[in-house]
Amino acid sequence: MLVVMKTQATPEEIQAVCDHIEQLGFRAHPLPGAQRTAIGITGNKDAVERGNIEALSGVAEVIRVSKAYKLASRDVKEEDTIIHFQASGSSAEATIGGGNLAIIAGPCSIESREQAFEIAEKIAASGAQFFRGGAYKPRTSPYAFQGLGLEALQIMAEIRDRFGLRIVTEAIDNESLALVAEWADVIQIGARNMQNFSLLKRAGRLRKPVLLKRGLSATLEEFLMSAEYIMSEGNYQVILCERGVRTFADHSRNTLDLSIVPAIRRLSHLPILVDPSHGTGRRDSVLPITSPKRPSLTALNPSIPPSLSP
Amino acid sequence: MLVVMKTQATPEEIQAVCDHIEQLGFRAHPLPGAQRTAIGITGNKDAVERGNIEALSGVAEVIRVSKAYKLASRDVKEEDTIIHFQASGSSAEATIGGGNLAIIAGPCSIESREQAFEIAEKIAASGAQFFRGGAYKPRTSPYAFQGLGLEALQIMAEIRDRFGLRIVTEAIDNESLALVAEWADVIQIGARNMQNFSLLKRAGRLRKPVLLKRGLSATLEEFLMSAEYIMSEGNYQVILCERGVRTFADHSRNTLDLSIVPAIRRLSHLPILVDPSHGTGRRDSVLPITSPKRPSLTALNPSIPPSLSP
């Protein structure tokens, strides 16, 4: 259910509607828009009694959301969600979503302070706003390098201070989630954990933006339902990321499914990014797939290392 | 690396080799066989110095394991792993693996004591040895029924006492893992968590059998590597389960990939089960796919409800 408030509804009226919903035993999700605020209702098994809510002060109408995903749906919020990062320290203001081009770059793993700084310097020079490096690595093999952990988080915090880049890094369980939330600007949930619902809910209780990567064989609906898990706990700052799916094709490591971008944009207000590094899995395909018309970009920024980790 | 002990090696000699390996900073995994014991070595980045170990008392030879999975490989343990369940209380002895036919049946979710007992009675009468019911459900939607939790575990414990059925149920995170390990006989790790490596490692520290379901788009190697995660922590009682993979085919919910069974059996000593309920996702396909020659089985046991949950 969705409660649409009148354009002129006051903060007090909005709060009163939320209180009413919570008293009914449900959860209220106020979603401010450019023109008016809507309030999503979740946790209701049966239809909420519409009449009483419509009678509350400031309420324009109460509508049913028929899709399985509610808070992630454009039915509930028509305008694009834009994630804002305030200017602070050496970092300028930045946004993800809307018409702006956000670029996230960095190495698969943070291997050392030297390696990370060398790459970060080139990324900052290229104009990208976000630095992504692996501190906790979800490795297929238990015997592979599992990441530097906290040490890597501290190195990336230094990179933020020095280069003004925002930090994006992956959390893989409760312990790493708490640390990533403390040290980074964006919490990444990787493809293998897209349906680790326990982790999603825990990320939903935080108030940091979450970059949610599409699972290797996730449908569009499953992808949005995983975003809904995060949002249902009150964290509405979800950034989706297409990173390629698993198919029979063997010329690339994954098959980048670009057509999910317009499909998501029709159905959801959430921003969606594309990861051409994992999406192709080939260093020499990254630039052709991202800017087919500008092959000379290779020459301009030859040093941006595409990250090719799982 | 694998240390193969001589046939006549004593327990003391085996222990001495394990101690030596641990002193080198690696992990020793003694794997008893019918003829002799082998000791897997993990945690070594570089090749372990072979000479010193070969010189230890009771050692026949030290060999390199070239596959990515070590402890799960038939190179390391030639005989089939058989999981034994001792007779206790009303439960007779049971095994999974080897030439025996183990049958696991039950409802998607435990919904009530009555529902669970009614189904359990029919399962016990059919000759199946294991009861599986969902206590913690990994739901695609945050708004769907998430399972009865501890209450369901307690109901299933009663079912074990009453019908002598062993209990299999899924753990989805740290909290449920601890409870499932306490109340159930087999811990199920579901398809969506097949690469939740943090959960796998935690299950590896327990000493209860783990039923590991294949992920929706997992390759054979990834499947065995996930088993390896559990084994690398010392829990060697891993049961694999094929449950269908995701393909373009739309006549069934998943495509049951039966040919992985002989492929796994060539490469690994671990037992592998087949889940025809999820593997087809259609009630009327379960019996044809399991026993094509005996259509009358439907008539014999019409009441076994195939479980069709995710």
Place this chain on the structure above:
Amino acid sequence: MLVVMKTQATPEEIQAVCDHIEQLGFRAHPLPGAQRTAIGITGNKDAVERGNIEALSGVAEVIRVSKAYKLASRDVKEEDTIIHFQASGSSAEATIGGGNLAIIAGPCSIESREQAFEIAEKIAASGAQFFRGGAYKPRTSPYAFQGLGLEALQIMAEIRDRFGLRIVTEAIDNESLALVAEWADVIQIGARNMQNFSLLKRAGRLRKPVLLKRGLSATLEEFLMSAEYIMSEGNYQVILCERGVRTFADHSRNTLDLSIVPAIRRLSHLPILVDPSHGTGRRDSVLPITSPKRPSLTALNPSIPPSLSP
């Protein structure tokens, strides 16, 4: 549309209804059943005027077939289609469909008279009724061996005479179709030609059984529609064959999709065979996938060569 004739309808009445349908500019497909005859109507874009046909002598009722496939549907013919092969020369009577087990075996390609006879002798001794050998090979590479052509057909005709085995072989175009129809007992249409509609229609004008293999990424509906192409031209002797589909799985050459068998049997009266050789693409998986309970079969008939050609 489907015209269901009364149980006691005479051949003359059936013929009169067919004539009436053809006069309307449509095509009539009489489909004799155990109890009564049905007459499929194809070629009608709009609904055929039902009233006039229902008024004809011997007609029980006229019903609409809502599925995209008509003649292949169980709605049109409830009983299983069984393909009969009359006894003739050294060949005993044989059937495909219904409850009987039909076995087709043979080499990928006929390479020489000696090779073919050596294999055929073992196949005959094993009790199989059908010999399949490639005369015309649909090769991925234009530079690969393309088959012995007519010479292979002649060798297989000799095999029929000598061993009493029926001959199944693939036609790949108009020229080979004419020759295969002349020399063989069953015309195979391969997976790569499953949607070569021109070839399907041409096979539909013949009166020899057609073994239609499922395409590498064909859905159930596409598969039945290809059968419908053959049937719409008047050839109702279509045998379907599941031979594995293309997926991400890399432990087998194709993924054998066994669950299509019960799904087809629910929707269609046509017989469906399973090709475990192409379906797995691995010699050592053929027996485990076909008779998991009888591993000793390997020892009994070690010489049946699984055919593993494309």
Place this chain on the structure above:
Amino acid sequence: MLVVMKTQATPEEIQAVCDHIEQLGFRAHPLPGAQRTAIGITGNKDAVERGNIEALSGVAEVIRVSKAYKLASRDVKEEDTIIHFQASGSSAEATIGGGNLAIIAGPCSIESREQAFEIAEKIAASGAQFFRGGAYKPRTSPYAFQGLGLEALQIMAEIRDRFGLRIVTEAIDNESLALVAEWADVIQIGARNMQNFSLLKRAGRLRKPVLLKRGLSATLEEFLMSAEYIMSEGNYQVILCERGVRTFADHSRNTLDLSIVPAIRRLSHLPILVDPSHGTGRRDSVLPITSPKRPSLTALNPSIPPSLSP
């Protein structure tokens, strides 16, 4: 094998080498390049005796081509193949391949002269150089509209005269191939016929450009091998076309596999086009997928109808 001629080799020397190869019973494929001519040798099962050929006048060297595809490989021809269409009548010069942007547009089927002309006028106004309309339709159902055939070809010939657009249309069998080759500028071989090797060889004997669409589950190597079939018969004017592959994803009709474009360009000199209409199967995804940066293109040319036929 590949014979690389010296830069200054004369036409007579090239001809003499070809004659020599043909006398050995092989096939010679002279492939002129900007700097020098290479001559591909096909039809040789064993290695051709290299020494004798290297001794011929004008020969620089003889090299082995290790890939399965020979004439389609960049190893054999380093420069991009560009298909030239000479100016003639109302049609200006046009090219496919190299750095130019070739646009092909038109309706799924030619339904009438009026429909075709109305669409063609808008296509010509938009600046596209090629008109594609279906005359022979490879329909999944035998009961669906199969195209206007010759009448459609004649309508398209009129469109060429009137608007100067080149005509691209699909051939589906021998009969339609002969007619399409007579009336059109480019012969399309559709996805369902990508491995109809008989049709490919027949198209290889013509001297018209062939637009070869990727099969629904074709790997890169299979795709190039199908091009090789055409080329092995002497027709080197092959244009590849990515049109989406079949996967589990259900938000689009096919999954457009854009990363095959750089992969093909690394391995082959043949031009490759992208078909965003079939590749997504959704009218509202065509523009976002082709020019993400220029959403206003929709407004500029709102009338270009994306073709969405199979």
